[in-house]
Amino acid sequence: MEKLVIHGGHKLCGSVKASGSKNSALPLMAAALLCCHGEIKLSHIPDLKDIRTFNKLLGYLGAETSYAENILSISTSNIRCVQAPYELVKQMRASIYVLGPLLARFGHASVSLPGGCAFGPRPIDLHLMAMEKLGASVTIEKGFIEATIQGTRLKGAAIDFPITSVGATGNALMAAVLAEGKTTIRNAAVEPEIVTLCRFLNAMGADVRGTGTPSLEIEGVETLNATEFTNIFDRIEAATLLTAGAITGSTITVTDVNPSQLTTILTKFEEAGCKVITDTDAITLESPDVLVRSDVIANPYPLFPTDMQAQWIALMTQAEGVSHVIDKIYHERFNHIPELNRLGAHIEIRDNEAMVHGPRQLTGTKVMSTDLRASASLVLAGLVAEGVTEVLRIYHLDRGYERIEQKLNSLGAAIARDSYQEFA
């Protein structure tokens, strides 16, 4: 296995580019399944594990893909199978995104139920409800979701989500664009990744209206065309890099971003005492002498993202006062806390609320990644810990960050990747 070995205590400086968004790229890749002729060309696709896994899944279904210099070409003219197998789905929950497109184009989809959850329950009932509303019959058989259409096309319907779900909105959209008639989606997710999916579907010839609002209206079309499309930047990666600047008391710039998609997080940096200077496509963060507590509540966009909650807790270990961090999306997403405490942090958890007592001098030791953003929080803590921090099991981190240690090293961090063997 691989680990990151971090020599803490280095100040960072300079400028680094944000990569393309993982969570936007994955639904775009799934949406490519909707197009039966020609080649789709997606640019600004990050080179990371989840993208490679999704690529393997597309290949398994029969798609032809090629990837070079962050450009992914996909041709799905010769899909030969509509089954997403357990071996691939278990590596990445986002594989569920193939359900809507396969069902809409081929009338049948068989998708393995996602495996064990890294940070508490992650149900898929809303995905299934949306497919049923659109006229599919859905059963669970031997660990697989079996969805079938009666007739040739899904039927437009009113889909009213009781809670906002990024994934279920994406799946409903991808199914509805090829359905017969009109679909309305109420309480749709408004995350930039969903906005991007709507834009991509429209670029392929779909008729989606209300993009960026919780009320989407989709007039189904019979076919979609191949197109070229540029993915958006990764707002979570960009915010993680800015946190690296803040936690080390540094001034850094992250470029190739759209600051308007980071408004809540930037306000929180300011509340913690940082100076934030935004340009059209760049953000500079200047750290204060002393960080101060800033409470966050993770909620759907445009509020504070759950995918930045772990990194924020790491930052708050260096802030004066007791910071309160609540996760309203994933109540149990706190696997990073025991590991941060092993580095010397003082963080208590009560229900879905973490109380971070700061500032604390952290001390390097071996810590274990448990999920993607938990791993990122440990890397951030390692940057400021005294001595050497080893972050083990970084395959979680590699799922969602493109060359993170290279990016941080380019700013002045001292991080090496090494292999190791775990005891049985």
Ligand SMILES: CC(=O)N[C@H]1[C@@H](OP(=O)(O)OP(=O)(O)OC[C@H]2O[C@@H](n3ccc(=O)[nH]c3=O)[C@H](O)[C@@H]2O)O[C@H](CO)[C@@H](O)[C@@H]1O
């Ligand atoms: C690949 C990707 O883009 N992943 C992101 C996506 O995950 P994902 O799309 O899985 O997350 P959702 O937006 O669906 O989850 C939001 C909430 O809805 C609940 N829920 C969801 C679906 C469902 O059928 N039933 C149900 O109850 C979830 O348990 C959660 O409490 O959005 C999450 C919330 O911003 C992020 O943390 C993930 O990084």
Ligand SMILES: C=C(OP(=O)(O)O)C(=O)O
């Ligand atoms: C939780 C994440 O991804 P996924 O939904 O694919 O697990 C994430 O990107 O932080």
